[in-house]
Amino acid sequence: xxxxxxxxxxxxxxxxxxxxxxxxxxxxxxxxxxxxxxxxxxxxxxxxxxxxxxxxxxxxxxxxxxxxxxxxxxxxxxxxxxxxxxxxxxxxxxxxxxxxxxxxxxxxxxxxxx
Amino acid sequence: xxxxxxxxxxxxxxxxxxxxxxxxxxxxxxxxxxxxxxxxxxxxxxxxxxxxxxxxxxxxxxxxxxxxxxxxxxxxxxxxxxxxxxxxxxxxxxxxxxxxxxxxxxxxxxxxxxxx
Numbered sequence: 001x002x003x004x005x006x007x008x009x010x011x012x013x014x015x016x017x018x019x020x021x022x023x024x025x026x027x028x029x030x031x032x033x034x035x036x037x038x039x040x041x042x043x044x045x046x047x048x049x050x051x052x053x054x055x056x057x058x059x060x061x062x063x064x065x066x067x068x069x070x071x072x073x074x075x076x077x078x079x080x081x082x083x084x085x086x087x088x089x090x091x092x093x094x095x096x097x098x099x100x101x102x103x104x105x106x107x108x109x110x111x112x113x114x
Numbered sequence: 115x116x117x118x119x120x121x122x123x124x125x126x127x128x129x130x131x132x133x134x135x136x137x138x139x140x141x142x143x144x145x146x147x148x149x150x151x152x153x154x155x156x157x158x159x160x161x162x163x164x165x166x167x168x169x170x171x172x173x174x175x176x177x178x179x180x181x182x183x184x185x186x187x188x189x190x191x192x193x194x195x196x197x198x199x200x201x202x203x204x205x206x207x208x209x210x211x212x213x214x215x216x217x218x219x220x221x222x223x224x225x226x227x228x229x230x
Contacts, residue, residue, distance in 0.1 A: 004157075035220075043158070043220035090157045100148055100205070100218065105157025 002027045006091050006106035013081055013113055021076045021109050023091030029104075031094045032074040033058070034066065036087040037108075043090065049074055050097050081113040117141065117204040123225040132189040134224050136202030139183040145205070147178065149187050150220070151198040158201065158220065161187065192228045199223040 004025045013019050025032065033048040035058075045058030049068040063085055065077040074093075078085060088110050094103040119137045126132040138147060148163040162169055162176045164185070169176045175188040189196050201223040 040222075042222055045218075088155065092157065100146075101160055101163060103150075103160055103218075105159070108155060108157055110155075 002104070004091055004093050004104050004106035006089070006109050008109060009107065010110050011112070013111070015082055015113055016080050019078050019081060019111075021078075021089060021091075021111070023074045023076065023106060024072050025074075025091075025093040025104070026072065027093065027095075027102075027104065028071065029093035029095055029099075029102075030071070031097045031099065032068065033092045034064070034074070034076045035090045035092065036060065036085075037090065038087050046076070046089075081111075083113045085111065086113050087111060117219075118147075118202045118221065120200070120202050120221075120224045122222065123227065125227050125229055126189075126192050128194060128228050128230050129191055132192040132196065132226055132228070134187040134189075134200050134202075134226060135184065136187070137184045138202070138204050141182055141204055143182075147176070147185050148203045148205070148218075149174070149176065150201045150203065152201070152220075152223070153195075153198040161200075192226075194228050194230060197226060197228045199225050 007022045030051050034046040035043045037043045044060045046064050047058050047066040049055045052068055052071050055066050055068055068074055088108050090108050091106040146163050146165050149161040150158040152158040161173050162171055164176045164178050178185045201220050
């Protein structure tokens with residue numbers, strides 16, 4: 001089944017403890033992206049990648065890192081999480097940056113930083 | 115800034131057609147309108163998109179006014195599973211001039227509640 005898989009689905013961590021949220025897609029998509037969703041603020045893009053080894057900042061990149069060493073994987077790294085990064089995170093992918101019709105989202109990762 | 119405006123919420127009776135309006139009065143000639151929906155706490159899901167002609171697929175129909183300043187998403191026979199937030203989106207930059215998924219702004223959308 002074609003899908004975007006995020007892990008973990010739920011995560012509670014403490015301030016300052018580095019964590020990684022994994023994202024993997026099996027559709028050979030070039031474009032991948034991370035969003036966070038907070039009540040009243042909608043979905044905001046954190047980082048995106050147009051292809052392997054190519055990443056760019058989205059609207060809210062502060063406090064996050066990403067890497068794109070392989071086409072299928074796009075992990076989101078929080079080097080020193082803070083409580084304001086408590087949020088619902090979504091990974092998404094599409095064939096290309098302009099492939100909005102097949103823009104596929106993962107099921108989400110609910111992160112709580114205490 | 116979002117280029118679309120939508121009502122905050124709407125109700126519809128199960129089995130009836132749900133008509134969700136969207137205003138995009140500043141849309142330019144070659145910009146597409148995209149609709150996505152997000153069922154509670156799941157990732158958004160693509161529904162349909164259009165340029166100027168009406169479009170229909172297995173999920174919905176999209177009616178775009180002749181002046182292209184507004185559109186309506188129609189779910190012909192709404193079910194309880196259609197309760198979701200529906201996003202009407204015009205990418206910040208047209209695809210033909212370099213715009214893409216990085217310019218997708220998911221605003222607040224319309225919370226559609228299907229009543230039994």
